[in-house]
Amino acid sequence: MDNELLIYNTLKRRKEIFKPIHEGRVGMYVCGPTVYGKAHLGHARSAITFDTLFRYLKYLGYKVRYVRNITDVGHLVNDADDGEDKIAKKARTEKLEPMEIVQEYTDYYHRCLEEMNVLPPGIEPRATGHIIEQIQTVQKILDSGYGYISNGSVYFDVKKYAGDHNYGELSGRKIEDLLSNTRELDGQQEKHSPLDFAIWKKASPEHIMHWPSPWSEGFPGWHLECTTMSCKYLSENFDIHGGGMDLIFPHHEAEIAQSVAAFGHQSVNYWMHNNMITLNGQKMGKSLGNAIALDEFFSGNHSLLEKAYSPMTIRYFMLTAHYRSTLDFSNQALQAAEKGLDRLLKAFKTLNKLKSSSSSGSAIDVKKLKSKCFDAMNDDMNTPIALSHLFEGVKIINSIADNKETISANDLEEMKSLFSTFIFDLFGLKIQEENKTDIKPYEDAVNLLLQLRLEAKQNKNWATSDKIRDELTKAGFDIKDNSDGFSWELKK
RNA sequence: GGUCGGUUGGCCGAGCGGUUAGGCAACGGUCUGCAAAACCGUGUACGGCAGUUCGAACCUGCCACCGACCUCCA
Numbered sequence: 001m002d003n004e005l006l007i008y009n010t011l012k013r014r015k016e017i018f019k020p021i022h023e024g025r026v027g028m029y030v031c032g033p034t035v036y037g038k039a040h041l042g043h044a045r046s047a048i049t050f051d052t053l054f055r056y057l058k059y060l061g062y063k064v065r066y067v068r069n070i071t072d073v074g075h076l077v078n079d080a081d082d083g084e085d086k087i088a089k090k091a092r093t094e095k096l097e098p099m100e101i102v103q104e105y106t107d108y109y110h111r112c113l114e115e116m117n118v119l120p121p122g123i124e125p126r127a128t129g130h131i132i133e134q135i136q137t138v139q140k141i142l143d144s145g146y147g148y149i150s151n152g153s154v155y156f157d158v159k160k161y162a163g164d165h166n167y168g169e170l171s172g173r174k175i176e177d178l179l180s181n182t183r184e185l186d187g188q189q190e191k192h193s194p195l196d197f198a199i200w201k202k203a204s205p206e207h208i209m210h211w212p213s214p215w216s217e218g219f220p221g222w223h224l225e226c227t228t229m230s231c232k233y234l235s236e237n238f239d240i241h242g243g244g245m246d247l248i249f250p251h252h253e254a255e256i257a258q259s260v261a262a263f264g265h266q267s268v269n270y271w272m273h274n275n276m277i278t279l280n281g282q283k284m285g286k287s288l289g290n291a292i293a294l295d296e297f298f299s300g301n302h303s304l305l306e307k308a309y310s311p312m313t314i315r316y317f318m319l320t321a322h323y324r325s326t327l328d329f330s331n332q333a334l335q336a337a338e339k340g341l342d343r344l345l346k347a348f349k350t351l352n353k354l355k356s357s358s359s360s361g362s363a364i365d366v367k368k369l370k371s372k373c374f375d376a377m378n379d380d381m382n383t384p385i386a387l388s389h390l391f392e393g394v395k396i397i398n399s400i401a402d403n404k405e406t407i408s409a410n411d412l413e414e415m416k417s418l419f420s421t422f423i424f425d426l427f428g429l430k431i432q433e434e435n436k437t438d439i440k441p442y443e444d445a446v447n448l449l450l451q452l453r454l455e456a457k458q459n460k461n462w463a464t465s466d467k468i469r470d471e472l473t474k475a476g477f478d479i480k481d482n483s484d485g486f487s488w489e490l491k492k
Numbered sequence: 493g494g495u496c497g498g499u500u501g502g503c504c505g506a507g508c509g510g511u512u513a514g515g516c517a518a519c520g521g522u523c524u525g526c527a528a529a530a531c532c533g534u535g536u537a538c539g540g541c542a543g544u545u546c547g548a549a550c551c552u553g554c555c556a557c558c559g560a561c562c563u564c565c566a
Binding site: 013030032034040043044046047168171173177178180222242243244246247248249251274277278284286287317320328330333334336337338339340341343344346385388389390391399401402404457465466469473478479481482487 | 493494495496497498503504505506507513514515516517522524525526527528529530531532558559560561562563564565566
């Protein structure tokens with residue numbers, strides 16, 4: 001395999017060599033969350049998947065403009081709910097301003113992502129901040145003839161579009177199938193066809209989020225924001241558009257149709273979609289009621305969780321599966337991830353303490369290992385494979401530390417660089433540092449006890465030494481003896 | 493019902509025609525006053541039935557089961 005990055009393009013249903021539109025630069029747009037509730041594991045997967053891509057593209061030397069939106073208006077709850085806005089609904093039930101809801105859950109989202117070391121995007125536009133631009137897009141679609149006005153709302157004419165273009169290209173759907181499978185739902189009389197979707201929706205009197213427009217006092221349609229904002233910040237043509245697989249239809253399909261209608265051509269070269277997190281084999285989702293919020297993982301405060309899982313454990317867990325595969329949540333899987341991560345990070349610490357030997361050769365072909373790791377990344381970001389190669393390295397690091405193998409000075413340096421690049425720069429993992437100053441007094445107390453134990457041991461007073469160890473263990477410490485005396489940490 | 497995807501060892505999860513994926517657990521060993529931890533080593537697998545092939549987890553067909561999307565969704 002060569003050095004080219006292969007990306008699976010949903011639009012083509014195959015891996016393609018990644019070639020940016022402008023040499024050295026990448027424009028990337030990723031669908032962010034609708035901020036009407038706490039972000040859950042699924043949101044984390046999308047964020048981490050594209051964060052990893054962002055990091056890798058930057059590592060490859062690209063200048064990346066990364067745009068990830070916040071949807072704070074425009075997604076309808078469902079047709080049965082009379083087209084009430086998700087944000088507005090939540091606001092009414094909690095008697096808060098819609099923007100308070102938006103702020104709360106946006107902050108929550110940011111906090112969780114930061115804890116998981118997800119880099120912030122370069123631009124994070126909000127739908128409500130781009131009403132004027134969206135109105136302009138609606139007008140363009142009307143001008144092109146693919147939109148129609150009905151009772152103050154503006155709809156996208158899917159049938160007409162499908163006559164001229166390939167509607168369903170991304171999701172592999174055929175318009176006839178869609179038509180035959182569509183249920184007649186209430187409140188759709190305004191539409192010419194059930195397939196049509198709103199690009200501007202007239203607000204009902206009880207609707208509290210609305211803006212003036214040439215057609216009505218209302219709000220922008222469900223899919224319009226991404227078309228509009230990606231165009232605004234990345235232009236009518238950009239490289240990568242990402243999001244969860246559940247967005248392929250209708251959201252991304254609609255985006256394509258809107259772009260073609262508004263600009264005369266598609267905007268996106270590579271469509272990338274991460275797969276779902278499952279719980280007992282079922283998709284985890286807010287509407288399914290089986291979503292576990294991120295802070296619940298961090299605190300362990302959820303009936304399905306046996307313990308707390310650190311943000312880094314969650315991040316690492318995501319990396320153990322390919323982004324296009326479903327990943328099944330379970331306590332066992334998460335605990336395996338926790339231990340695996342621990343082992344990897346410990347090996348990194350060990351690596352930095354290793355001494356090279358000048359006389360004998362190296363137990364390891366670092367160049368080969370390195371190229372295997374990068375081959376995996378270049379193959380549609382295969383992080384589990386890259387990880388498996390890293391663990392080959394771990395084995396060798398440990399053998400060297402055990403004086404069973406040797407490594408040359410050059411190889412040692414390369415190895416350090418390889419591990420640090422992958423663990424920290426590309427995978428975005430970090431070593432959790434405890435705040436030593438806060439715990440100094442009790443740390444001293446524990447050390448004192450263990451010092452007494454060490455003296456007891458030296459006097460072969462096993463009863464006392466074991467008592468101290470057992471009691472501290474009971475109190476929640478992990479005590480380990482080693483050649484330097486002892487070490488301890490709080491039980492995980 | 494339509495479209496698409498999946499079914500891998502105790503668990504998670506790669507592989508997509510021949511060579512050990514990897515992690516976790518299990519077992520054996522090293523170390524240790526005893527432990528713990530750490531490290532080293534080892535095993536078990538490709539949903540079923542046919543077919544193609546010198547050779548199939550990987551290709552083809554049929555069957556079974558599961559899921560996603562078809563409605564807001566990461």
